[in-house]
Amino acid sequence: MFDLQVIGFKIVNELSELIEQNVVVIDHNGFIIASTDSKRLNQFHEGSLIAMKRKEVTHMTKQMASSLKGVREGMVMPLVIEGSSIGVIGVTGQPEEIEKYGKLVQKITQLFVVDFLRHQEQARDHRLFELFMIDLLNGNLNEALIMQRAEMLNLDMPLYDRIIILQVGRRFELKEIKELHHIQFIHTQLKIVQWSFDKLVVLVPKVTREHLTQSLQVFLRKIEKIYKTEVLISVGNSHPFTMLDMSYEQALMALNTTVKATQIIFQEDLKLELLLNSLTKETAKEYMHRTLGKILNEEELLQNLEAWLVSHDSLHDIAETLHIHKNTLKYRLKKIEKILQLDLNERMHQVELILAIQIYRKFC
Template sequence: MLELDSALAQHIVDRAMAILPHNINVMDAQGMIIGSGDPARLHTRHEGAQLVLANRRVVEIDEQAATCLRGVRPGVNLPLLHADELIGVLGITGDPEVVRPYAELVRMAAEMLVEQRQLQAERHWQRHQLDAWLRQLFDPTVPIGTLAADAERQGLTLAWPRHVCLLELQDGGEPLAQQARLLGVLSSKSEHLAAPLGMREMFWCRPLHAGRDDAHWLEGADERGWGVARLLISDPVQSLEQLRQACLALRDLQAFARARYPALRLVALEEHRLPTLLHAQRNSWLLQGWLAPLKKVLAHDSSGVLRETLEAWCEHDGQVQSCAAALGIHRNTLRYRLERIAELSGVELTRLDRRLQLSLGLGLIEPD
């Protein structure tokens, strides 16, 4: 059963007394005054309210009756109901003949305020439950079966396919205000799910729409001052299991983007799939062996010239002329550097797979 609290009771009093020229009291289910236009009457017991609670009916008290009851003044006292449950009493101070016409209207308004507050509390609870569920998508220790059961319990139905997005928020400003504003925007449609993941992160799960222009969305976000620093996007997902995998992959994509492209604002997994996968395994023994040839080169490259040359060589797909032009050096100088790289690494640079090994490796080893 809903219990009246002093904040809600005083809110009812203030709203009613802004219209009526009479004092209003609100009593709880024990007959204690918890809201009143007369502060001196707060936290005192109202015997007239106790009569209402005991008999579940309206009790009118005139001057003569008031002298026989403790903590009571003339007026009309009415039961407050919520879902047919008696939760308290509303009292209007004054001659019953004068205040009676207002009694039912004030009670109706009060019960509407109680219902509104209860709906707000239920929505807040549902929002809290949904936020917790969405955050659990990023926790691999929570079984998929548990997620599915919790989704069913919450009445959460997901239509497939969907995209999963991770939004990083800009530094500066009030993060809670930023999150609240974005949460309102991202959750404006029922099929869109959003939740804060941290002080500067938001999760967004949205239906897949062909032709969606995320670059344009970022421009609009900037124009509206939403404070989005970066948008990371997963591949489309077709099930709850894939949704979980996409969330975990977004964390790997985020780590890769922060390391290699800190200024890049729109990062899609489909464009960085392989380097993201390798970056997530960058500390493994197997991958360290794969990086060994490149590390030999970089160990003898204190000036950074060989790294710069190798990056240009891979970027221009092994084309000597365009690579030399990009570096601003003679073709012979380029050939000398490439021979030096091949000598140090033991890698045959004319082979595409070996160039790819070095090119991807450059993305996993930070410049000194």
């Protein structure tokens, strides 16, 4: 049974702005749960039981007001939802004064209740979908259960093929998640759920890479502008619906890479980051020890070496960027060669050192 208590005062406040008469909201047990006259709260209203039983508007005459408990002269209107009386709205006053308000009050209240019930149903459905996504993406369901629960949620499984993670720096309420659906144009059937405090998970229908990229760029800018939060988007690869946990893992891995040049990261674009992400800390530590050795604790030498390795500029330009003299840079590069006992001009050594520095930046 719907609990009218939840929205009783909202109904009273809404109606009090439309009519001057006193208004009461009575629950299905006949007790006043909201009123413009606070003295009537929690009183039993015997006349409401008559109206709920009849399921029709009932006038409370002077005689009824004097003989029935808790009743004042006026009119009571049952709230009938799906054939059941869930409560009563009462308006106090002379019949000729309140008659013109009767149908309006009843209609507004019923619309209020129906709208509230609709939002409750939407919240329940969203929660069921959220729980399904948690089980699906954590690999807790076999194929049969996935199909069964997707059918219960009326999900068109073949429509969806990838997972996107939005790192948004804040929590989004259900109302805001609904707004996100309205401001995106990736696909009308796209689904969004709150995943953790600062992350949203998006179930994405099949669209082209070009469309997805363009629409995500617009979506990102809108989120940043409206909600004043930084956004990072990682995109998993395309997979069959029953294997979307793999797409999620790929999106999560992309999110955890050190790529910061763009706010939108497609896992399928990762190359060096893919290799770095697969390394254990022990393997990374051993590789750095074998390549960078004694200069691991020399941040100045590491910075100079990195600048020289990744730049195509002249020594003079690199030195200017580092705010040092050209001769100082040459001296430090020679020092590195001596410590590491290698020739920096050899291409293989350059590749090994670039990789080692990337690993260092990721793990240290």
